[in-house]
Amino acid sequence: MNLSQVISVVYNRFVQLVSTAPKGALSVTGILGLALLVYGYIQLRGGNDNRAEDHRRAQQRERLRAAAAPGPTAGAAAASSPAAQASAAAAACASATPVGRAVAAQLSGVKRVTLSVPGVLLAESTPTQLQESATVRPEAVEVLQEMSRVSDVYLLAHVEDDVGEAVVTGALEAAGLLGSGPGQIRQHHVLCCSTLDGKVPIVRQLEPDLHVDGHPASVDELKRFLPRLLLVREGPAAAGSSQANVGVAASLTAYFGL
Structure with a gap:
């Protein structure tokens, strides 16, 4: 019902009231009629406003759905993005050297690596040895x-105390491995623990795609939780592993075929 129809209905009722009302009641009847007119207008106006607001909200929801819905090209890109982005990042950041290409190929799709330095990066393999030198x-x-x-x-x-930690950190700094430049590792990415068992929860918390270790016990503890591990071990132990997610190599360079 539009505004003219409402006014017509109210007017007819008002005329009927005036014609049938006693003489002393005309002023009251007039007030009631005016009130009915105002009430009808407010109801109609409010209904129109509500419908307009509902329409605006519906349009807004449609725009949000359209903006959030990916197109065919975007959907295909999103489906392949994890592996594609990791490979692209590795290719872009790696050096154009034989070592750089070999590392980038082996670590394709690997976003995070944890590496236990004793016996792998360092010649020393025990906390006692690291008290003296690294x-x-x-x-x-x-x-x-x-x-x-x-x-x-x-x-x-894995070091005995602060002395061992200082020895390890000093050796890494002297080799130019620590810093914020390309090919360097930030200082806060060097983590030390005073027990062999303490290394396992640290690695699990970091959730690496690859963990490299020179200690068989640590690899054995972590193989249940990580997708990929490398045990660096010289001698017969470097021949291979029965675990699908555990690789074995005689050295870090051997793992990359160098």
């Missing part, structure tokens, strides 16, 4: 630099 393997320096170019690398060390 020697960075020269052949592993370039490999680690390339790893940090294509992945987020964290270094871990």
